[in-house]
Amino acid sequence: MHVDGECHCGAIAWSAEVDPGQAGLCHCTDCQAFSGAPFRASVPASKDEFRLLRGHPRIYVKTADSGARRAQAFCGECGTPIYATSPDKPVTYNLRLGAIRQRADIVPRRQIWCSSALEWAKDIRAIPSM
Numbered sequence: 001m002h003v004d005g006e007c008h009c010g011a012i013a014w015s016a017e018v019d020p021g022q023a024g025l026c027h028c029t030d031c032q033a034f035s036g037a038p039f040r041a042s043v044p045a046s047k048d049e050f051r052l053l054r055g056h057p058r059i060y061v062k063t064a065d066s067g068a069r070r071a072q073a074f075c076g077e078c079g080t081p082i083y084a085t086s087p088d089k090p091v092t093y094n095l096r097l098g099a100i101r102q103r104a105d106i107v108p109r110r111q112i113w114c115s116s117a118l119e120w121a122k123d124i125r126a127i128p129s130m
C-alpha cells in the first residue's frame with residue numbers, strides 16, 4: 001500500500017510502500033513519552049521503499065536499558081515523530097502512523113508491551129464523547 005506523510009509544519013514530507021498487515025501499537029513507556037500519547041501506532045516500511053521527499057529529520061538515538069539503540073526521527077521544527085530505525089544499519093523504517101495521510105485505513109493488528117499499557121487507554125469508548 002502506498003502511503004505519504006507530512007509533519008505538522010510541512011518542513012518534512014515522505015512516502016513509502018507499507019504492508020498494513022504489519023501495523024501495530026506499542027504501549028512501552030518510551031513510546032508513551034515520545035508520542036505524548038497513551039500508546040503509539042506504527043507501520044514498517046523497508047529501507048528501499050521509504051522516500052524522503054522534503055526536508056531532513058532530526059535524529060535522537062535512544063539507548064534502552066538492554067543497550068539496544070534506536071534512532072528516533074522527528075521534525076526539528078514542529079516535533080512531529082516520523083519514524084524509528086536502527087542508527088547503524090537501517091533495514092526498516094517504523095513509520096509513525098499519526099502523520100501518515102492514509103492512517104484511517106491502516107488498522108493495527110497487534111499490540112506489544114501491554115504490561116505497561118495504561119489501564120484507561122484499553123477502552124476509551126467508556127469515556128464520554130463530546
Ligand SMILES: [Zn+2]
Nearest residue numbers: 007009075078
Ligand atoms: Zn515539522
Ligand SMILES: [Zn+2]
Nearest residue numbers: 026027028031
Ligand atoms: Zn514502544
